[in-house]
Amino acid sequence: MRFSRTDSGDETVLKVDGTLDAVTAPELRPALDALVAERRRLVTVDLSALRLIDSSGVGAIVSLFKRVRAEGGDVRISGLRDQPLAIFQLLRLDRVFMPGS
Amino acid sequence: MRFSRTDSGDETVLKVDGTLDAVTAPELRPALDALVAERRRLVTVDLSALRLIDSSGVGAIVSLFKRVRAEGGDVRISGLRDQPLAIFQLLRLDRVFMPGS
Amino acid sequence: MIRLAVPGRLEYRDVVLRVASSACKLTRPESERADDFDNEVVSAFGEAFNNVCIHGYRGRPPGDFAVEIDVEPDAITLRVMDTGHSFDPTLAPGLAVGALHESGMGIYIMRSFMEMTYRPGRPNVLVLTKRRVEGSSGRDVEAKTR
Amino acid sequence: MIRLAVPGRLEYRDVVLRVASSACKLTRPESERADDFDNEVVSAFGEAFNNVCIHGYRGRPPGDFAVEIDVEPDAITLRVMDTGHSFDPTLAPGLAVGALHESGMGIYIMRSFMEMTYRPGRPNVLVLTKRRVEGSSGRDVEAKTR
Numbered sequence: 001m002r003f004s005r006t007d008s009g010d011e012t013v014l015k016v017d018g019t020l021d022a023v024t025a026p027e028l029r030p031a032l033d034a035l036v037a038e039r040r041r042l043v044t045v046d047l048s049a050l051r052l053i054d055s056s057g058v059g060a061i062v063s064l065f066k067r068v069r070a071e072g073g074d075v076r077i078s079g080l081r082d083q084p085l086a087i088f089q090l091l092r093l094d095r096v097f098m099p100g101s
Numbered sequence: 102m103r104f105s106r107t108d109s110g111d112e113t114v115l116k117v118d119g120t121l122d123a124v125t126a127p128e129l130r131p132a133l134d135a136l137v138a139e140r141r142r143l144v145t146v147d148l149s150a151l152r153l154i155d156s157s158g159v160g161a162i163v164s165l166f167k168r169v170r171a172e173g174g175d176v177r178i179s180g181l182r183d184q185p186l187a188i189f190q191l192l193r194l195d196r197v198f199m200p201g202s
Numbered sequence: 203m204i205r206l207a208v209p210g211r212l213e214y215r216d217v218v219l220r221v222a223s224s225a226c227k228l229t230r231p232e233s234e235r236a237d238d239f240d241n242e243v244v245s246a247f248g249e250a251f252n253n254v255c256i257h258g259y260r261g262r263p264p265g266d267f268a269v270e271i272d273v274e275p276d277a278i279t280l281r282v283m284d285t286g287h288s289f290d291p292t293l294a295p296g297l298a299v300g301a302l303h304e305s306g307m308g309i310y311i312m313r314s315f316m317e318m319t320y321r322p323g324r325p326n327v328l329v330l331t332k333r334r335v336e337g338s339s340g341r342d343v344e345a346k347t348r
Numbered sequence: 349m350i351r352l353a354v355p356g357r358l359e360y361r362d363v364v365l366r367v368a369s370s371a372c373k374l375t376r377p378e379s380e381r382a383d384d385f386d387n388e389v390v391s392a393f394g395e396a397f398n399n400v401c402i403h404g405y406r407g408r409p410p411g412d413f414a415v416e417i418d419v420e421p422d423a424i425t426l427r428v429m430d431t432g433h434s435f436d437p438t439l440a441p442g443l444a445v446g447a448l449h450e451s452g453m454g455i456y457i458m459r460s461f462m463e464m465t466y467r468p469g470r471p472n473v474l475v476l477t478k479r480r481v482e483g484s485s486g487r488d489v490e491a492k493t494r
């Protein structure tokens with residue numbers, strides 16, 4: 001797993017590549033906590049280069065979503081495909097994170 | 102393994118992607134035999150998208166080399182990198198197939 | 203049959219999932235590419251592995267995570283064995299669809315994507331099976347989990 | 349320890365090599381990428397697998413190809429076992445460097461890239477070992493095979 005964060009105005013793009021799972025989700029936590037602490041308005045999680053996610057990875061993103069919303073912000077997901085798309089569809093989370101689609 | 106052949110004048114570029122090994126080298130044989138039968142002058146084997154090769158794969162390319170040379174032609178390799186490069190260097194074949202480098 | 207055993211520790215997750223993913227390829231003609239079948243098998247099996255490491259060996263030195271994989275044309279069976287805590291999978295909370303869970307999704311993912319049976323014991327044996335359906339696609343999943 | 353067993357047939361090559369390649373990652377910090385070490389281990393081990401399938405089980409129904417992989421920080425040991433024909437690796441023809449061989453390169457590749465021992469028996473046991481050398485790179489290979 002590798003991630004990169006890009007801020008522009010009120011929006012933050014968090015790009016997460018590789019595998020987000022029980023092994024790597026804990027490594028992402030501090031970056032997620034920082035987004036909440038900084039009360040970012042709009043967080044777009046770019047998963048276009050994510051190959052694999054598991055329930056721990058989904059849990060980390062859902063936790064981010066709840067906490068950012070609690071501060072009045074929003075979280076979107078972009079670029080979902082392949083195995084991560086299958087998981088988000090199964091859990092009906094595609095509608096939560098991609099309300100337009 | 103996937104391969105594609107492109108002829109332009111006297112030159113043929115044979116691009117081999119993926120893995121060329123004991124499993125897949127036999128699948129490439131008919132394409133190699135055709136190059137020999139057609140007495141191609143210059144064959145460039147493009148290995149820029151080859152991830153893995155083994156001694157069977159090397160054997161197939163060496164066999165192509167010998168037979169094309171016997172007909173007065175030549176075989177070059179382009180794009181060698183990673184594991185395939187390590188194998189060609191070990192066997193001192195990089196000098197045979199990339200005489201300029 | 204493919205047999206694999208690793209210590210029941212999360213650091214072996216990549217080894218274990220690569221075997222499952224490569225085994226999936228043996229269920230179809232070489233020309234076909236990875237598809238929903240593979241994604242669903244790897245997803246379900248990955249949750250089984252996590253659970254053994256996280257729950258099965260919680261509070262004790264980790265034993266092995268062992269798996270026997272049977273590959274047929276069009277079907278795969280993964281027989282997972284561990285010597286950790288047993289559990290009752292029927293007690294796993296049903297998932298309120300669309301609700302925002304942060305955990306408790308593992309067994310739901312396994313059951314949705316594959317046939318699953320569990321027999322507690324020494325070892326505990328969890329069997330995950332999936333058959334390729336003629337003309338199947340992601341749409342199958344929707345139907346099955348409704 | 350990682351233990352893997354598959355039928356000694358070439359179609360299992362991908363399964364077997366993916367395990368070795370993933371095991372290599374366990375020998376280094378997560379941040380470092382695949383490197384010469386991995387390439388050389390996978391190359392050598394792939395030749396060992398081919399030889400068991402092609403020569404070991406020639407003319408008989410294939411038994412298993414089994415491997416035990418020991419991973420330490422900075423080193424890997426692969427212990428390959430098969431129940432096929434035995435052979436004498438010291439009789440393998442030395443390779444005339446730069447000559448155009450079409451076969452007979454497998455044992456040379458194994459010996460060049462890893463430490464190798466072989467003990468014929470039931471099972472035959474081939475052990476391949478490699479240690480990461482401080483500040484090592486592809487240049488090591490040149491030195492070692494000269």
Ligand SMILES: Nc1ncnc2c1ncn2[C@@H]1O[C@H](COP(=O)(O)OP(=O)(O)O)[C@@H](O)[C@H]1O
Nearest residue numbers: 253254257258287288289305306307308309310
């Ligand atoms: N292999 C296992 N060994 C022991 N307990 C398990 C195992 N798998 C699951 N469980 C139990 O079932 C519960 C539900 O599992 P799961 O749906 O995967 O969600 P989560 O792992 O997020 O709790 C776990 O919290 C745990 O108590």
Ligand SMILES: Nc1ncnc2c1ncn2[C@@H]1O[C@H](COP(=O)(O)OP(=O)(O)O)[C@@H](O)[C@H]1O
Nearest residue numbers: 399400403404433434435451452453454455456
């Ligand atoms: N696992 C094995 N079982 C039986 N014989 C083997 C085995 N590995 C190698 N050999 C013998 O050693 C010879 C040299 O092997 P190798 O250097 O890998 O080249 P190649 O496989 O191309 O012949 C083989 O031709 C075979 O006779």
